[in-house]
Amino acid sequence: MSWAVAIADDYEDATPRVVLTVEEVGQAGYGLVAHLPPQLARRLRAAIGDALKEIGEAVTP
Secondary structure (H helix, E strand, O other): OEEEEEEEOOOOOOOOEEEEEEEOOOOOOOOEEEEEOHHHHHHHHHHHHHHHHHOOOOOOO
């Protein structure tokens, strides 16, 4: 898998969003793109932190 994170603010409501793109390596343009408002981006960050804790990894703030 290949992933990228960006910020975009070119929406009609002028609210910036976190853009997460996930795709198979070598399949550019065929992946999924999520446009996350701040509260959903924070939930994703918390879920990744929880998963890291579950496997015994240290989580930095």
